[in-house]
Amino acid sequence: MIGVAQTWDMIGLVSAIGCAAACSVAAIWLTRRPLAWRRERITGLAALCLTALWAGVLAALGPQSLATAAAEAVRNLSWLALLHALFAGGVDRETAQRVGFVIASLIFVELLQGVVLAAVFMLDAPPAFSVSALHVSALLRMLVAIGALVLLHNLYTGASHQDRAGTRWVALSLSALWVFELNHYAVTWFSGEIPGQIAAIRGLVVGFAFVPLAMALGADVRRLQFRASRKVAFRSLSLLLIGAYLIAMAGLARLLPLIEADGARLAQVGFLVALLTVMALWLPSNRFRAWAKVTAQKHLFSHRYDYRAEWLRLADTIARGVDEGDALQLRIPKAMADITESPSAALFLADSDGALVLAEAWRWPTLADEAPVLPSQITAFLSSRDYVIDLEQWRKGKSAAGAAELLPAWLDQSSTAWAIVPLRHFDRLQGAVLLARPLIDRQLDWEDFDLLTVVGRQLASYLAEQASQRALMEAARFDEFNRRMAFVLHDIKNLASQLSLLSHNAQRHGDNPAFHADMLKTLQTSSGKLNALIRRLGRYGSGRETQLESFDVARMVRDIPGRFGPLHRIDVACAGPCVVMGDPEGLEQALVHLVQNAIDASPLEAPVCVAVREGASEAILEIVDVGEGMDAAFVRDKLFAAFVSSKSDGFGIGAMEARDLVxxxxxxxxxxxxxxxxxxxxxRLPLAEPDRTSQNTLTQEAA
Known part of the structure; x- marks a missing residue:
């Protein structure tokens, strides 16, 4: 009576013979196909022939034979060669080389089987060593299977939509082969022996899998295009490393018990402590991840950047921001820092004088505290040339920007400042982005310069578009304001005329001289104030010449408290007379605006201080309050903007008018x-000339 073991042996024999016959028939059919002998067809034919050879040896000598193991190693090498041919066909040389590097690693692992086989069959080793060798061999075969499956996944997902139909059967056939091999050797590793039932059906599985493979190779696959992205390459490499790590750990766990008891225990504890230490130090480290990525980019890719991925990330950052509601000024440095993997960045924007002042700092709090302005030498260079400044080279005097002057502390050798990228729009400098040095320091190269220059132009266009939109909105609001002011001016003018007429009639027909004298004084004062208001309102929307004359600004400041009465305390500090050249009426109006704003912002019991002092060539007037204060963004963007006020009932033109008057x-x-x-x-106002004794007029266009 035939036992169970003999039954499985018979099934194994039949399946091996069937596999050899199926592969032989497929090879003959493939040679007769009227197609060109391309690389993938030649390697596929070789794989069919060597698989048939392995199946024949397996049927003749059994799975325990050294010749069967050697034939299996050659068969696996032919399958890897077919993988390489599929990846290399229809792609550029660079992509083929990258994939070839991974396949070469798998071939090396497969060749290690020869060492294991030689050790088992040539050495008179004890049974325990043979069991350990079987485990090591199974681990090596598992590693090859995992790597091959990863490459197959890339083959299918990397193919274009049109070519997936041609790769579907190839990927399916090879996937079935390697999945079966992976499970076969996984069971071998766990059980410590070759599984008889699974080994018996290996030939059957391989034979069936090679039928669709041969049919796919017999079709026209010349248009197969593999397009592997960097993300796929990094994930594939990560999977390979993880698989190698798991297999290595499992192998070491199996080999350690072979050491004598005390030494094995000590080795296990030491290895575990070392492993935990390395994981705690390296895996959470941003520096380690940055180093790994830079190293992979150096040795696996000819270009550092994946331009499609970088451009998509730039568009996403500008559209959505770091967090919901982030301003464009914060999104711009963040988008630029993402490209170079800089930990922080800062945006500098041109002010009204052309200087580049700090507008926003992204993850750079120390820079924001210093409120820096880029040196004038850098600003002048960026204004004349679209050039990314490498600060390391610039400090050494090797940059095209010229020799470096004395730098501020936040730009010198000890700082983290790394590069300055100009933001130019139609040859006009909109601003610049200062990048911090990446976690893994490296030298900027031509690829960095090209990409950062293009990105800088794109970001500058966003700034220019935002400025244009703001200008259009402000112009619309000014237009509405002018229309309203036309009606206000008309009504005030009529009121001033009525008051003047009333004053004239009261002077001629008054019965009580004392009463009417007082009334006359009041009406004349009101009429004068209304006419002055009309003149001041007339400045909006029309140019006028400012008449400058010399006057004592200290006397004007001493009269300020009387303008506001006893409602709020105003302290005045004047050392003595201070004669300036200016417009007394305009300066008085500016002072009234600023003092009123200071009163509105201060607590009721807190005084407002107004001081006058004389400098070397100018008079300095200071209006100081201890109120709520304003943040840097409000001062930069809104304080001098029309119709923007921090007060609920404010018109938002007082500070702007005061600046224009000065x-x-x-x-x-x-x-x-x-x-x-x-x-x-x-x-700050210019002092009058000492020998000027008469009024001197100077005209200039009001802002």
Whole structure:
């Protein structure tokens, strides 16, 4: 009576013979196909022949034979060669070389089988060593199977949509072969012996799998195109490394018990401690991940950047921002930093004087505290040339920007500043992005310069578009304001005319001289104020010449408290007379605006301080309050913008008008403010010439 073992042996024999016959028939059929002898067809034919040879040896000598193991190794090498031919066909040389590197690694692992086989059959080793060798052999075969499956996945997903129909059967056949081999050797590794039932049907599975493979190779697959992205390549490499790691750990776990008891225990504990230490230090480290990525890009790719992925990420960052509601000024440095993997970045924008001042800092709090301005040498160079400044080279005097002057602390050798990227739109400098040094320091090269320059132009177009949109909105609001002011001016003019007529009639027909004298004074004052208001409102939307004259600004400042009465305390500090050249009426109006704003922002019991002092060539007026203060973004973007006010009932033109009035007389208005501390407005006006004794007029166009 035939036992179970003999039954499975008979099934194994039949399946091996059937596999040899099926592969032989498929090879003959493939040779008769009227197609060109391309690389994948030649390697496929070789794989069919060598698989048939392996099946014949398996049927004749059994699975335990050295010749069967050697034939299986040659068969696996032919399958890997077919994989390489499929990947290399129809792709560029660079892609074929990258895939060839991975396949060469798998071939090397397969060749290690020869060492294991030689050790088993040539050495008179004890049974325990033979069992360990079987485990090692199974682990090596599992590693080859895992690597082959990863490459097959890339073959199918990387093929174009049109070519997937031609690769479907090839990928399916080879996947079935390697999945079966992986399960076969996984069971071998776990059980410590070759599984008889699975080994018996190996020939049957391989024979069936090679039928669709031969049919696919007999079709026209010349248009097969493999397009592997960097993400797929990195994931494939990661899977290979993980598979190698797991197999290596499993192999070491099997080999350690072979050492004598005390040494094995000590080796296991030491290895576990070392492994946990390395994992704790390296795996969570951003620096380690950055190093791994840079190393892979250096040795696996001819280009550092995946331009499609970088451009998609740039568009996503600009469209959505870091967090919901982020301003464009914050999204721009973040988008630029993502490209170079810089941990922080800062955006500098051109102000009204052409200087590049800090607008926004992304993950760079120390830079924001210093509120820096880019050196004028850098600004002048970027204004004349679209060039990315490598600060390392610039500090050494090797940059095209020229020799470096004395740099501020946040740009010198000890800082993390790495590169400055200009943002130019139609040859106009919109700003610049300062990038911090990446976690893995490297030298900027031509690829960085090209990509950052193009991205800088794109980001500059976003800034220019935003500025244009703001200008259009402001122009529309100004137009509405002018239309409203036309009606206001008309009504005020009529009221001033009525008051003038009333004053004239009261002077002629009054019965009570004392009463009517007082009434006359009041009406004349009101009429004068209304006419002055009309003149001031007339400045909006029309140019006028500013008449400059010399006057004592200290006397004007001493009269300020009387303008506001006892409702709020105003402290005045004047060392003595201070004669300036300016427009008294315009300066008085500017001071009233600024002092009123300071009163509105201050607590009721907190005084507002107004001080005048004389500098070397200018008079300095300071209006200081200890109110709520303003943040840097409000001062930069909204304080001097029309119709933007921090007060619920404010019109939003007082600060803007004060600045324009001061500029019209050749002065400057500066502001310093901190939230929770207060605000200091500083007016700087030119001093009058000492020998000027008469009024001197100077005309200039009001801003």
């Amino acid at each position: 500029r019209a007389m050749g002065g400057r208005l500066e502001v310093q403010s901190r939230v929770g501390l207060g605000t200091r407005f500083t007016i």
